[in-house]
Amino acid sequence: MVQKEYHARVRDASDVEALVEQAIAGSRTAFEQLVGLFQGEIFRMVYYRTRSTMDAEDLTQDIFVQAFKNLYTLKATERFRSWLFKIAVNRVRDFIRKKRFRALFSTLDDDNVAEPYEEIRDRPEALDKLMVQDFWKQVGSFLDKLSRMEKEVFILRFMDHLSIKEISQSLGKSESTVKTHLYRSIQKFRGEHSIRQLLQEGIA
Amino acid sequence: MSADKDLHLDEDQLLKALVEEAELPLPLRQHLSTCPHCRASKQIFEQDLARLGQMAERASPSPRRQVSLPVGEPRHSTGWLWGWRTGLGAAVAAALVVILMWGVPILRDTPMGNGDMLAREMQETEQFMTEIDLLVENALPPVYSDISVESDTGLDEEFIQFMLPPIEEESISYDSGKRGALLC
Numbered sequence: 001m002v003q004k005e006y007h008a009r010v011r012d013a014s015d016v017e018a019l020v021e022q023a024i025a026g027s028r029t030a031f032e033q034l035v036g037l038f039q040g041e042i043f044r045m046v047y048y049r050t051r052s053t054m055d056a057e058d059l060t061q062d063i064f065v066q067a068f069k070n071l072y073t074l075k076a077t078e079r080f081r082s083w084l085f086k087i088a089v090n091r092v093r094d095f096i097r098k099k100r101f102r103a104l105f106s107t108l109d110d111d112n113v114a115e116p117y118e119e120i121r122d123r124p125e126a127l128d129k130l131m132v133q134d135f136w137k138q139v140g141s142f143l144d145k146l147s148r149m150e151k152e153v154f155i156l157r158f159m160d161h162l163s164i165k166e167i168s169q170s171l172g173k174s175e176s177t178v179k180t181h182l183y184r185s186i187q188k189f190r191g192e193h194s195i196r197q198l199l200q201e202g203i204a
Numbered sequence: 205m206s207a208d209k210d211l212h213l214d215e216d217q218l219l220k221a222l223v224e225e226a227e228l229p230l231p232l233r234q235h236l237s238t239c240p241h242c243r244a245s246k247q248i249f250e251q252d253l254a255r256l257g258q259m260a261e262r263a264s265p266s267p268r269r270q271v272s273l274p275v276g277e278p279r280h281s282t283g284w285l286w287g288w289r290t291g292l293g294a295a296v297a298a299a300l301v302v303i304l305m306w307g308v309p310i311l312r313d314t315p316m317g318n319g320d321m322l323a324r325e326m327q328e329t330e331q332f333m334t335e336i337d338l339l340v341e342n343a344l345p346p347v348y349s350d351i352s353v354e355s356d357t358g359l360d361e362e363f364i365q366f367m368l369p370p371i372e373e374e375s376i377s378y379d380s381g382k383r384g385a386l387l388c
Contacts, residue, residue: 026277035271043267048260057269064271072279132263139260158253159260164224182223190219190249199255 013078020077031071035064038081042088045160049092051136059095063088082169085162089152089170138195146185153178154185211235213242222249 016037022030042063047056066087074083143151149171156162156170164182168175189196213221213232221228221236228236236242 023278026279028273028277031278032273035273039267039271044261044264047264053265053268057267060267061269061271065274068273068278070279135259135263139256159257161257179223179227183219186219186222186249186253187216189253190215195256196252199252199259 016080017077020071020074020080024071024074024077031068034080038084039064041160042084045085045088046092048155048159049096051140055095059088059091063091066091079169082162082166085156085160085166085170086172089156135198138192138198142189142192142195145188147181149173149181150185150188153181154189157182212239213245218242218246218249221246222253 016034019030019034019037023034039060043056043060046059046063047053050056050059063084067084070087074080143155146154152171153167156167157164162170164175164178167173167178167182171178211231213236217228217232221232225233225236236246
């Protein structure tokens with residue numbers, strides 16, 4: 001099922017480019033179609049980093065509005081996806097920075113609101129509740145061991161499914177820098193036996 | 205093909221292959237493409253990473269809210285117009301900088317500026333020369349002009365002669381004050 005959805009999400013690049021060109025020319029309908037194509041992907045991208053449905057929805061909204069307003073600055077239509085992710089990466093980074101700043105002055109109750117696993121409790125159809133909780137706990141534990149860049153590159157590559165070129169464009173780093181961080185993050189992933197075991201059991 | 209065990213990729217090489225297989229040295233790439241053991245080792249990593257992405261997607265909620273875009277059309281790409289406006293803006297900004305940096309010297313050195321200054325200096329010189337001419341004609345300050353002979357009193361020559369008749373030699377002797385002098 002997931003595999004089918006994944007393949008269904010793989011869009012024809014030329015169709016996307018055509019829509020981007022129409023949107024740049026001023027077509028609102030074309031942009032709405034682009035939103036329909038990328039909303040889920042961007043929502044998940046934000047969710048992986050915030051673990052909050054509400055924040056992910058708000059930020060997804062902001063990201064597409066920002067893209068709508070600045071679409072005319074996009075020169076290479078084939079780079080729309082990485083351009084969109086670049087907006088998203090910057091927006092999420094800004095959000096997390098502000099959230100950390102606010103956390104300095106927040107109470108203990110406020111911190112509990114950000115508990116990442118609560119929002120999955122009402123979604124038994126996604127995966128077994130306990131498995132989901134354990135999954136995010138282990139993923140979070142692993143990601144905490146990575147540096148900021150290693151974490152960003154790893155998530156973009158293996159959870160957001162961006163190519164190395166797209167990651168390079170999204171982060172504004174050279175491909176060789178991306179590969180270096182990716183190599184280090186995979187090296188650390190190799191030693192994570194518990195999460196690898198969970199992944200193998202989860203699919204079985 | 206039987207792969208030589210000594211040529212098997214080590215873990216670091218396998219990780220490099222995961223990042224970018226094309227960057228492996230050619231012999232290693234050739235070995236990887238033919239060695240079932242190495243391919244299997246690489247696939248284990250690849251599958252784990254692929255499962256991670258799949259599970260993350262399944263363990264995420266779906267967006268419940270649709271994105272609402274601002275009213276209106278996306279801002280048009282102006283193409284050449286954008287470039288033209290940017291160029292014009294840059295030119296204006298550069299001109300402003302040049303004027304601010306060199307404006308004062310330019311104004312000072314312009315012919316119009318020189319002409320104004322020359323006219324003002326000539327006017328001052330002319331005024332100064334007028335004052336000198338007046339002093340040559342009458343060097344006395346105005347306060348002494350009333351008692352000055354040269355001052356214009358409004359009295360004509362006839363009135364002056366009436367008041368101060370010219371001295372006649374026969375009527376007034378040199379020593380007219382002495383007794384008996386007229387009779388001599």
